[in-house]
Amino acid sequence: MPESAGTSLVRCGNFDVDVRTGELWKDGARVTLQSQPLNVLAALLERPGELVSRDELRQRLWPGDTHVDFEHGLNAAVKRLRDVLGDSAELPTYIETIPRRGYRLIAPLSMANGKPVTAPPVESLVAAVGVGVDRRRRLRLLSAIVVMVGVLPAAFAILHWLESPPPIVAKYTQLTADGENKDGMLVTDGLRVYFVQHVNDEPRVAQVSVAGGETIPVPVPFGKPGLDDIAHDGSMLFVGNYEGAGPFPYWIVPLPGGSPRPLGELRANDVHPSPDGQQIVYTSNSDIFIAKADATGARKLASFPGKGTGTAAWDHDGSRVRFSVNDWSIPESSIWEARPDGSGLRPLLPGWRAPATQCCGRWTPDGAYFIFESTLQGVTSLWAIREKGGFWRKASGTPVQLTTGALHFRSPAPSRDGRTVFAIGDQVRGEILRRDSTSGEWVPLSSGLSIKSMSELAYSRDGQWVAYTTYPEMTLWRSRVDDTERRQLTFSPLEVRAPRWSPDGKKLVINARPPGQPWKLSIIGAEGGSPEPLLAGPESQSFPAWSPDGRQIAFSGSPLLEPEGTGPSALHILDLATKRVTRIPGSEGLFGASWSPNGRWLAALKLDFSKLMLLDVASGRWEELATGVLHYANWSADSEHLYYERWGDDVGAMRIRLSDRREEKIGSLKKFRRTLGPERCWSGLTPNNELLVLRDIGTQEIYALDLKKP
Numbered sequence: 001m002p003e004s005a006g007t008s009l010v011r012c013g014n015f016d017v018d019v020r021t022g023e024l025w026k027d028g029a030r031v032t033l034q035s036q037p038l039n040v041l042a043a044l045l046e047r048p049g050e051l052v053s054r055d056e057l058r059q060r061l062w063p064g065d066t067h068v069d070f071e072h073g074l075n076a077a078v079k080r081l082r083d084v085l086g087d088s089a090e091l092p093t094y095i096e097t098i099p100r101r102g103y104r105l106i107a108p109l110s111m112a113n114g115k116p117v118t119a120p121p122v123e124s125l126v127a128a129v130g131v132g133v134d135r136r137r138r139l140r141l142l143s144a145i146v147v148m149v150g151v152l153p154a155a156f157a158i159l160h161w162l163e164s165p166p167p168i169v170a171k172y173t174q175l176t177a178d179g180e181n182k183d184g185m186l187v188t189d190g191l192r193v194y195f196v197q198h199v200n201d202e203p204r205v206a207q208v209s210v211a212g213g214e215t216i217p218v219p220v221p222f223g224k225p226g227l228d229d230i231a232h233d234g235s236m237l238f239v240g241n242y243e244g245a246g247p248f249p250y251w252i253v254p255l256p257g258g259s260p261r262p263l264g265e266l267r268a269n270d271v272h273p274s275p276d277g278q279q280i281v282y283t284s285n286s287d288i289f290i291a292k293a294d295a296t297g298a299r300k301l302a303s304f305p306g307k308g309t310g311t312a313a314w315d316h317d318g319s320r321v322r323f324s325v326n327d328w329s330i331p332e333s334s335i336w337e338a339r340p341d342g343s344g345l346r347p348l349l350p351g352w353r354a355p356a357t358q359c360c361g362r363w364t365p366d367g368a369y370f371i372f373e374s375t376l377q378g379v380t381s382l383w384a385i386r387e388k389g390g391f392w393r394k395a396s397g398t399p400v401q402l403t404t405g406a407l408h409f410r411s412p413a414p415s416r417d418g419r420t421v422f423a424i425g426d427q428v429r430g431e432i433l434r435r436d437s438t439s440g441e442w443v444p445l446s447s448g449l450s451i452k453s454m455s456e457l458a459y460s461r462d463g464q465w466v467a468y469t470t471y472p473e474m475t476l477w478r479s480r481v482d483d484t485e486r487r488q489l490t491f492s493p494l495e496v497r498a499p500r501w502s503p504d505g506k507k508l509v510i511n512a513r514p515p516g517q518p519w520k521l522s523i524i525g526a527e528g529g530s531p532e533p534l535l536a537g538p539e540s541q542s543f544p545a546w547s548p549d550g551r552q553i554a555f556s557g558s559p560l561l562e563p564e565g566t567g568p569s570a571l572h573i574l575d576l577a578t579k580r581v582t583r584i585p586g587s588e589g590l591f592g593a594s595w596s597p598n599g600r601w602l603a604a605l606k607l608d609f610s611k612l613m614l615l616d617v618a619s620g621r622w623e624e625l626a627t628g629v630l631h632y633a634n635w636s637a638d639s640e641h642l643y644y645e646r647w648g649d650d651v652g653a654m655r656i657r658l659s660d661r662r663e664e665k666i667g668s669l670k671k672f673r674r675t676l677g678p679e680r681c682w683s684g685l686t687p688n689n690e691l692l693v694l695r696d697i698g699t700q701e702i703y704a705l706d707l708k709k710p
Helices: 035-046 054-061 070-085 122-129 132-149 152-162
Strands: 009-012 015-018 023-026 029-031 051-053 095-098 102-105 109-111 168-174 181-188 192-199 202-209 225-230 236-241 248-254 261-268 270-273 279-284 287-292 299-303 308-314 321-327 332-338 357-363 369-376 379-386 408-414 420-427 430-435 442-444 454-459 465-470 476-480 495-501 507-513 520-525 528-533 541-546 552-557 570-575 581-583 590-595 601-606 611-616 621-627 629-635 641-647 652-657 662-668 683-685 691-696 699-708
Touching: 035 054, 035 070, 035 102, 051 054, 054 070, 054 102, 070 095, 168 420, 181 225, 181 420, 181 699, 192 225, 202 225, 225 270, 236 270, 261 270, 261 279, 270 308, 279 308, 279 321, 287 308, 287 321, 299 332, 308 357, 321 357, 357 408, 369 408, 379 420, 430 454, 454 495, 454 683, 454 691, 465 495, 476 507, 495 541, 507 528, 507 541, 520 541, 541 590, 552 590, 570 590, 590 629, 601 629, 611 629, 611 641, 621 641, 621 652, 629 683
Parallel strands: 181 408, 332 357, 379 408
Antiparallel strands: 009 015, 009 109, 015 023, 023 029, 051 102, 095 102, 168 699, 181 192, 192 202, 225 236, 236 248, 248 261, 270 279, 279 287, 287 299, 308 321, 321 332, 357 369, 369 379, 408 420, 420 699, 430 442, 430 691, 454 465, 465 476, 495 507, 507 520, 520 528, 541 552, 552 570, 570 581, 590 601, 601 611, 611 621, 629 641, 641 652, 652 662, 683 691
């Protein structure tokens, strides 16, 4: 291996890279590497620990007007590079694949063998440490240091100190293996992890050792608990009683045991104590409040009309509060922050081009990192933001992805020492069941693999065809009912939901969007082609429903679609011939319109799922059909019955007869494990009125993710 003053060796795992000459060495021997794999390695070395997109690599490997099979060429170059490094795509040591986006160098970098070697070219170092907009001024300063000291390795050390590699997950350890559904937030007292699991579809608070093992219930005096947080000293849990409609009463549950007690007269959706235990921050529908520890003296911190707030967190010193803001009309969520006095209110990541949905963040105990979950194309991952700098080091504030792969990680909870993040690891798998109308038994809709990945399904009017979206890909397919003549109609990264056949069976209306953009109504032919958006503008539109004559589409959308429109989300009708949009009077706060096959009625749900409403289209009169916690309104083929789900102590499939408004229970859904979320909890009807239910048959277990931090 060359050791002259002109070399610039950087140790990457077990290899040495000469950045100036483009040579790769291992154990003193030069390793042969073709130009394209070497260019890929150079690009990754310039930004260690960061995502390098496939498009960036394309421009680097094939600049200008070069015409190649880019996908095949890049995949081949990365494979050759991995072969030389002895790396694996499944268990990477050097290069991690970020599915459909690019690659990230995860191997540690250092000076080669501790020998006095020269620094890499300044341009490469600038890219590697992310000097940013102050590049020229910093380079002049660093050049002066190099000249004065005369030791280039010292300059390399200073540059490396300016920006350390981001944290990575070094090890995954599964803590639970009970096979039960888990939701909500995780919290820890240092010895145990607390969470909510569903046993026989009933939620309960449970605990497991941080070393793993058996899950043990934590007694609470009510049947629908929701776990939000734990006191800073680990002495008590903050648990909501989620029976009925929110906001909910909250209770204090002492640890390791004791009598639970109500948290004053508080009713909220989410509660979190301050680090000193003197205050709480809580959310209630569109508002967020701060109050004393006993829930008295509340004052409003912020308000977001027409949206929802939740999952708040305090900084380690109590100087900031961050919380999620949910836009139900898209639906998406973002993270905001404010000081406890209400000042400094702002979105945390405005314009962030990574996954648009952000939620459920927590600081590490020292305040150095903020860890949150984010979702792109149905895949939920954990991300980290460096919050604190140090000597010669500036916190970048740029999110870094911590998890990728088949497991979807959510609900992060940093350990008390900050070395581990506990999270729910979700292996997604669903199955659509059909309730046989003769036997009353639930049977799989089909054994086809495509059916098992469905998230939503729609039948053509003649009952010969089905259209469905898949999860987590969120792509649109159509086939005959026997799964023959299957065709994929849309492709990633476009996301698709809510397909509905036109009455003539020649096309479908869908919700479609690029990742992170509002949902838009689009039309696509049954044989494929590019989806055609129906309405321009930035407003979102969702849950389309054809009129029986195929001339109109009812949908949920913002009143801003109309001139002078104000108020909450409402139902609208689009005339396909004129493209005129009309808001349905009295529909404010409703969504999910469903048009009866005879055209006489429109059914819709309240945004909080508390009411099922019925509109007489001719008279314009609304009527309340049912109350409770209701989901998924579907019409029978003869327009005589409306089917829906009633959630509660005995969740069931219901139907109401329009002639006399008589409600009856069709079947129990209590034995089905359902995962909450717009793409993973669905029910519908076959053309002969047999019930369809999507049930969760995946795994949701708790994992300990050991962090390797700079």
